[in-house]
Amino acid sequence: MEKGEEMAIETFLAQIGNHQNPATGAINTPLYFSTTYEHPTLGESTGFDYTRTKNPTRDVVEHALAVLENGAVGLATSSGMSAIQLVLNQFPIGSQIVASRDLYGGSYRYFKELEKKGLYKFIYVDDENQFEGAMNERTTAVFLETPSNPLMREVSIEKIAALAHKVQAQVIVDNTFYTPLIQRPLDLGADVVIHSATKYLGGHNDLLAGAVITKDPTIGEKLAHDLNTTGAVLSPFDSWLLIRGLKTLGLRMERHESNARAIFDYLNNEPQVKEVFYPGKGGMISFKIESAATIVTFLKELKIFTFAESLGGVESLITYPTTQTHADIPKELRESYGLTEDLLRISTGIEASKDLIADLKQAFSKLVD
Numbered sequence: 001m002e003k004g005e006e007m008a009i010e011t012f013l014a015q016i017g018n019h020q021n022p023a024t025g026a027i028n029t030p031l032y033f034s035t036t037y038e039h040p041t042l043g044e045s046t047g048f049d050y051t052r053t054k055n056p057t058r059d060v061v062e063h064a065l066a067v068l069e070n071g072a073v074g075l076a077t078s079s080g081m082s083a084i085q086l087v088l089n090q091f092p093i094g095s096q097i098v099a100s101r102d103l104y105g106g107s108y109r110y111f112k113e114l115e116k117k118g119l120y121k122f123i124y125v126d127d128e129n130q131f132e133g134a135m136n137e138r139t140t141a142v143f144l145e146t147p148s149n150p151l152m153r154e155v156s157i158e159k160i161a162a163l164a165h166k167v168q169a170q171v172i173v174d175n176t177f178y179t180p181l182i183q184r185p186l187d188l189g190a191d192v193v194i195h196s197a198t199k200y201l202g203g204h205n206d207l208l209a210g211a212v213i214t215k216d217p218t219i220g221e222k223l224a225h226d227l228n229t230t231g232a233v234l235s236p237f238d239s240w241l242l243i244r245g246l247k248t249l250g251l252r253m254e255r256h257e258s259n260a261r262a263i264f265d266y267l268n269n270e271p272q273v274k275e276v277f278y279p280g281k282g283g284m285i286s287f288k289i290e291s292a293a294t295i296v297t298f299l300k301e302l303k304i305f306t307f308a309e310s311l312g313g314v315e316s317l318i319t320y321p322t323t324q325t326h327a328d329i330p331k332e333l334r335e336s337y338g339l340t341e342d343l344l345r346i347s348t349g350i351e352a353s354k355d356l357i358a359d360l361k362q363a364f365s366k367l368v369d
Contacts, residue, residue, distance in 0.1 A: 009068065009181060010250035016064045016243055031240045032056040051236065053228050058239040064246060068180040069193050071213035073220025075227055076234035076242065080176065080196025081106055083210030087172055087192055088114070088141075089226055090219070095140035096121045098131060100155075101337050102148035104174070105326035112328075126337060128155050132163050139169040144190075147177050150286045150321050150345040151338055152277040161189025170219075176200065176312070181253045182281050186215045192223075199312030200283075202245040203252050207238045252314065255350040256283030259316075262353040263346065263360070272364050274342070283348045284311060292342040294367045295320065301363035304355060311347035316356055319345045 007015075017029030024030075032055055037048040048054050058076055066074030077083045084107060091097070099111065101124035114120045123134045131142065142164045146155045161171045172192045173185035179200045185193045195201055197209035212227075214220045227233060234242070264278040267287050272294075277286040289295060299307045305318045309325055319325055322341050326334055335341075348356065 012064075012067060013250050014247055016246055017060045020060065029057060029060050029240060029243050031236055033236055052231050052233055055233075055236050055239065057236045057243075058234055061234070061239045061242050061246070064243070065195075065211050065213055068246075069175070069186055069213040070180075070184055071186050071193065071215045071220075072217045073214050073224065075212045075220075075223055076197070076239055077210035077212060077227065078232045078234055078238075079208050080194070080198055080210040081110060082232035083194045083196070083212045084110060084174075086210075086212055086223060086227055086230070086232065087194060088120070089230075090170075090222060091120065091140045093119050094121075095119075096123065096138045097141045097143055098123045098125060098134045098139055098169075099143040100124070100145045100148050100153075101126050102151045102153055102339065103143075103145045104149045105321070105328050107143075107145075107174070108326075109328040126153075128159055131155065131160050135163055135167050135169060137167055139164070139167050141170045141172055143172045143174070144185075145174045145177075146183075147279045147282070147284070149177065150277070150284075150319075150326070150343065152279050152284065152286055154279050157183075157185050157188040157190055161191075165189070177284050178282050179249065179253060181250060186213065191216055191219060197242055198310065200253065200256075201249065201312075202242055203249065203313055204241075204245055205310060205313035205315065207241040207245070209234050209238055209242050252350055253283070256312075256348050257281065259283065259348040259350070259353045259356060260285055260346075263348060263356060266357045266360065270360075270364060272367060285346045285348065286343055287346070288340065288342045289344060290342075291367075292340075295342070295344065297367060298344075298363050301366045302359055303362070304351060304359040305346070311345075313347070314350045316349035316351055317347040319347070321345055 018027050035051045062074040062076050097120055099122050111122045125131050125134050164171045171190045173190040175185055175193050176196045176199050193213045195211040197211045260283045267273045267276045272290040274288040274290055305316045308317050
């Protein structure tokens with residue numbers, strides 16, 4: 001069961017770290033805080049020398065990440081943005097990267113910084129046809145969010161990967177929204193998968209983490225070398241928290257998704273909602289409210305939903321992308337592709353769906369009093 005091939009993914013998740021501590025029989029993965037490790041003698045190592053390079057607790061979660069995404073190498077980084085930085089650092093100066101136009105505002109901000117420094121050129125596209133039209137022999141990589149953030153647009157990873165590989169471009173997929181329980185990009189042709197593990201993989205709004213997984217051992221070796229060199233590794237304690245979160249990912253994703261579907265059905269029939277964006281899978285929903293002028297009141301009236309950035313935790317959150325997650329994208333640009341000031345984004349938690357819907361109903365009711 002080394003690669004989890006003979007067991008369900010939910011079983012593998014629950015068993016992360018178990019049966020790996022014969023000296024003590026510890027079921028819970030030990031937390032190794034030590035920064036340095038004793039060498040048995042000159043020229044010998046236990047496999048652990050310095051915690052930036054390798055840590056026993058981080059090893060457990062990195063192995064789990066590789067298995068979950070069906071990859072060869074998994075790496076745990078200090079944040080989702082450090083994961084993106086690690087992956088893009090592979091490419092030479094002057095590289096041309098084709099990217100989803102509707103994407104996380106922090107990714108866009110970082111991409112613009114790279115362009116300002118003259119390092120890379122980014123070409124942004126909206127759909128599969130535009131991806132195909134933008135790729136040529138100068139394209140070094142393709143960066144996908146599917147579904148996209150926050151408009152929940154999907155594209156075919158398989159189709160785009162086939163096109164990208166014709167021009168020798170690497171395909172990078174941000175799989176934060178779906179997680180490997182819903183989508184495994186490496187199985188669909190992607191070369192590298194990234195996660196903001198702060199979100200669903202951690203699941204409790206109590207750690208900052210990133211993940212990078214690749215099916216190509218050569219790419220994995222390069223990424224591991226760069227991670228050790230630059231040092232943005234996940235700390236032992238946050239590695240332990242990520243293990244703890246992953247153990248319940250299967251259960252949580254079931255509830256996130258069932259709640260999202262119930263809320264989607266409700267919002268589709270709510271008179272004060274103009275449009276709902278939900279791809280039919282996962283726990284993320286966006287919607288456009290009838291009047292942007294009522295958003296402040298609506299947010300204040302919510303009792304269960306928390307007005308906060310981030311997503312993927314057990315608590316339901318609601319976000320206003322215009323001033324929060326996507327504030328760094330110029331207004332004219334974001335509105336040109338549909339990210340308008342009347343849009344709100346929901347991360348459904350694991351509460352009872354009836355209570356979440358009741359909370360939304362009572363908040364909407366205050367807008368017509």
